[in-house]
Amino acid sequence: xxxxxxxxxEAAEQVVRNSYxxxxxxxxxxxxxxxxxxxxxxxxxxxxxTIWPATGAPANPEGWIFTVARNRLRDHYRSxxxxxxxxxxxxxxxxxxxxxxxxxxIPDERLALLFACAHPAIDPAMRTPLMLQTVLGLDANLIxxxxxxxxxxxxxxxxxxxxxxxxxxxxxxxxxRSEMPARLTAVLEAVYGAYAIxxxxxxxxxxxxxxxxxxxxxxELIADLLPNEPEALGLAALLRLxxxxxxxxxxxxxxxxxxxxxxxxxxxxxxxERGETYLRSAYALRQIGRFQLExxxxxxxxxxxxxxxxxxxxxxxxxxxxxxxAPSLGAQVARAATIAELNGPEAGVAALDGISSAGVxxxxxxxxxxxxxxxxxxxxxxxxxxxxxxxxxxxxxxTRTWLRERATRVIAAGTP
Amino acid sequence: xxxxxxxxxxxxxxxxxxxEDMEPARAAFDAYAKSLADAGALVNVDILQPVAASTxxxxxxxxxxxxxxxxxxxxxxxxxxxxxxxxxxDAALAWAEKCPxxxxxxxxxxxxxxxxxDGQWRSSQ
Numbered sequence: 374x375x376x377x378x379x380x381x382x383e384a385a386e387q388v389v390r391n392s393y394x395x396x397x398x399x400x401x402x403x404x405x406x407x408x409x410x411x412x413x414x415x416x417x418x419x420x421x422x423t424i425w426p427a428t429g430a431p432a433n434p435e436g437w438i439f440t441v442a443r444n445r446l447r448d449h450y451r452s453x454x455x456x457x458x459x460x461x462x463x464x465x466x467x468x469x470x471x472x473x474x475x476x477x478x479i480p481d482e483r484l485a486l487l488f489a490c491a492h493p494a495i496d497p498a499m500r501t502p503l504m505l506q507t508v509l510g511l512d513a514n515l516i517x518x519x520x521x522x523x524x525x526x527x528x529x530x531x532x533x534x535x536x537x538x539x540x541x542x543x544x545x546x547x548x549x550r551s552e553m554p555a556r557l558t559a560v561l562e563a564v565y566g567a568y569a570i571x572x573x574x575x576x577x578x579x580x581x582x583x584x585x586x587x588x589x590x591x592x593e594l595i596a597d598l599l600p601n602e603p604e605a606l607g608l609a610a611l612l613r614l615x616x617x618x619x620x621x622x623x624x625x626x627x628x629x630x631x632x633x634x635x636x637x638x639x640x641x642x643x644x645x646e647r648g649e650t651y652l653r654s655a656y657a658l659r660q661i662g663r664f665q666l667e668x669x670x671x672x673x674x675x676x677x678x679x680x681x682x683x684x685x686x687x688x689x690x691x692x693x694x695x696x697x698x699a700p701s702l703g704a705q706v707a708r709a710a711t712i713a714e715l716n717g718p719e720a721g722v723a724a725l726d727g728i729s730s731a732g733v734x735x736x737x738x739x740x741x742x743x744x745x746x747x748x749x750x751x752x753x754x755x756x757x758x759x760x761x762x763x764x765x766x767x768x769x770x771x772t773r774t775w776l777r778e779r780a781t782r783v784i785a786a787g788t789p
Numbered sequence: 790x791x792x793x794x795x796x797x798x799x800x801x802x803x804x805x806x807x808x809e810d811m812e813p814a815r816a817a818f819d820a821y822a823k824s825l826a827d828a829g830a831l832v833n834v835d836i837l838q839p840v841a842a843s844t845x846x847x848x849x850x851x852x853x854x855x856x857x858x859x860x861x862x863x864x865x866x867x868x869x870x871x872x873x874x875x876x877x878x879d880a881a882l883a884w885a886e887k888c889p890x891x892x893x894x895x896x897x898x899x900x901x902x903x904x905x906x907d908g909q910w911r912s913s914q
Contacts, residue, residue, distance in 0.1 A: 521817045522892045523801075524810045735879035765880040768887045770827050 381425030384434050385418055392435045393510030398482035400442055402545040405489070407507055407535040409449055410442075417442035483508055484598050485545040487591075491559040492543045499534045500563035501570075506531060508594075509587055519570060519584050553602070561608045561664060564591045568612050589616055596651060606655035607665030613648030614671035617641040628771045637678045645675045663699040666691055670707075685714040702730055706738045710746075718749040737766040741776060748779070753787030756780075791832065791901035791913040792881040794871040798894025799864060800839050817889035825873060825884065836869040865894060872901070 388396075393414070401410035417438045421430075431437040490503040502520065505511040517527035537543070548556040568588035589612045596602075596609035621639035623629055630636075652672055655665050670691050677683050692708035705728045713721025725743050733739050744759035760780035767773045801811060818836075825831035840859040847854050859866065871888070875881050878900070885891070885898045901913040 518813050520892070521813065521889055523806050523814055525804065525806050526893050735882060737883070761876070762879075765876045766883045768824060768828070768883060770824060773828060 381430055382422055384425060384430035385421040385438075388421070388434050388438055389418065389510055394483050394486070394508040395481055396435065396439050396442065397507055397510070398486035398545075399439065399480065400446055401507075402482040402485055404446070404450070404539075405542055405545060406539045408532065408539070409446060411507075413442040413445035413449065414438070416445050481598065482545065483594065484547050487560050487595065488547055488556055489538055489543050489545045491556070491563045492538070493556075493559065494541060494543060495534060495537065497559075497563075499530055500559070501566040502527065502531060503534055504563055504591065505567060505584065505587060508591065511587065557599070557602060557604060560595065561592075561604060564588055564595065565608060565612075565664075567591065568615075585612075585616055585619070588612055593651075600654070601658065603655040603658040603660045604662040604664050606651045606658070607662060607668050610648045610651035610655060610668035611664050611671055613644050613651060614668055614675055617644035617648065617675065629775075632674060640675065640678045642678070645678065648672070648675075661694065661698070663695065666695040666698065670695070683714075685711050689715060700730070702728070702733060702736050703738065705730065705733075706736070706742050710742050713746050713749075718746040721746045722750065735766060737763055740766060744776070745779070748783045753783055756783050757787075790877060790881075791872060791874050791904060792878070793899050793901055794873065794881075794885050794888060795867060795897040795899060796869040796871070796888070796890040796894060797865045797897065798868050798890055800866055800868070802839065803864075814889060821887065821889055822871075824887075825871070830873045830875050830880075830884065832872040832874050834869070834871050837867065840866050868894070 397407070397410055397414055400413060401407045404410070420441055421434070421438055425431075486507055487504060490507060491500045495503070502516045505516050506513055513528050513531055514524050516531075517524040520527065565588070567584045570584055589609075592605075592609040592612045596605045599605045618632075618635065618640050620641070621630065621635040621637075648668065649672060652665065652668050655668070670688060673684055673688050673691065689708065689711045692704055692711060695704050696708065706725070709721050709724035709728070712724045722743060725739060725746070728739065740759050740763035744756050744763050747756035747759055750756075757780060760776055760783070764773055764776050764780070767776060801807075822831065822834055840862075843857070843859045845854075845856045845858065845860050868890070873881065873884060875884065878898070881898050881900075885896045888896050890896055903910050903912060905911070
């Protein structure tokens with residue numbers, strides 16, 4: 374008999390894992406009140422854990438939970454309307470019986486929820502945490518820890534953001550064609566933000582990858598729901614391809630391994646193929662964009678697993694195109710490194726000299742790249758100076774050790 | 790060159806942060822201080838007690854005045870200082886950017902003019 378509560382709990386947990394976002398989106402879409410929908414869903418899940426051990430889990434757990442949550446929500450609005458003059462939300466639309474309907478046949482409102490989370494009126498810094506909590510059902514404490522923000526502070530910001538969505542009536546709908554490009558960019562950037570959380574660079578922290586797989590899931594969800602949006606497909610391709618090398622990127626000790634020294638057999642071939650499939654679908658729509666270009670750059674690196682070489686000429690064309698649509702310091706430095714591969718270290722240094730963007734003089738990768746190229750060119754004195762500057766800007770211990778080793782080698786080779 | 794990072798933020802008690810909630814922040818500060826020390830950049834850290842424990846002393850009006858509480862009663866309080874020794878402002882900013890306090894407060898980066906060590910005044914340069 375001891376297994377039964379466990380089985381019931383597992384059934385409820387299964388619902389959370391697979392369907393939380395779908396149920397929440399459906400409950401919140403009509404009223405725009407995410408917090409009330411979360412409360413109702415939490416109540417329903419709690420009831421499931423209480424009741425299912427005695428009754429056994431129902432044949433259609435999602436339908437059961439949705440019905441209970443919907444009734445809760447309806448009660449909530451009725452009592453709110455009775456107590457105050459709150460406008461009664463569209464409760465009538467909730468009257469259908471869902472008990473015998475499978476989760477796959479009910480409308481998927483998650484896209485609408487994602488667009489609400491990344492609405493222009495929402496603080497960009499809160500879009501990603503809100504998506505993680507509402508669409509994936511991630512615990513607010515886990516989100517706070519990943520961002521290294523005190524838990525109550527994150528909880529308070531999430532509550533405020535949801536209140537704002539409700540009070541300002543931010544609509545839950547998928548934008549039409551005219552709005553789509555700008556709105557979709559905001560959604561995709563928020564998902565990318567979950568992949569690239571990186572305040573770190575401090576040794577001893579291991580949260581770096583904790584949200585990466587959640588981001589990949591969200592990107593693929595959006596790509597699957599918007600199969601005609603090339604940038605949505607591009608982001609799914611980018612994150613799949615980039616994460617395919619995750620286990621080759623660090624030593625068991627935590628030491629990072631540079632791309633050209635990674636063990637190619639550790640690259641995940643299945644993930645690469647999946648990323649390539651998204652990228653091909655994106656290309657077929659013939660409308661290039663930032664995420665597709667970044668995915669294509671990843672793809673060019675991944676190709677080394679098959680061909681044994683990197684096509685630097687193709688990479689240079691991709692960086693040029695990327696800088697045209699989405700200029701960034703990182704891409705400019707990577708372009709200079711690619712030029713060095715093609716035309717020698719002096720040409721790479723000249724390309725670095727050509728970067729005039731603000732902040733380049735305190736951009737660590739620019740100094741580290743300059744140091745390597747100067748060392749290759751045999752300019753020991755300037756290389757050592759550039760290494761010193763790069764080291765002073767490096768807060769990560771592994772990277773600093775690696776730079777110091779390189780600098781020591783350059784000095785040793787440069788002294789007769 | 791020495792710089793002092795002045796950590797300004799609301800006190801935990803004022804924003805309902807419990808001891809348990811402080812744990813991840815402590816771990817982050819632990820990693821941060823160790824990273825600075827590992828880089829050979831750390832001179833000194835002091836994390837201060839809440840301003841409720843503060844006392845001010847002045848003789849500027851002629852007589853000794855001793856009062857409870859901080860000098861400036863602001864919403865965000867000076868909560869701690871990291872003194873670091875790095876080559877230049879770029880490096881100081883690179884470290885300030887990684888300070889966990891930036892997530893919920895403001896870190897002021899201020900160059901040191903003079904400091905006293907080994908029995909004499911020294912220039913920070």
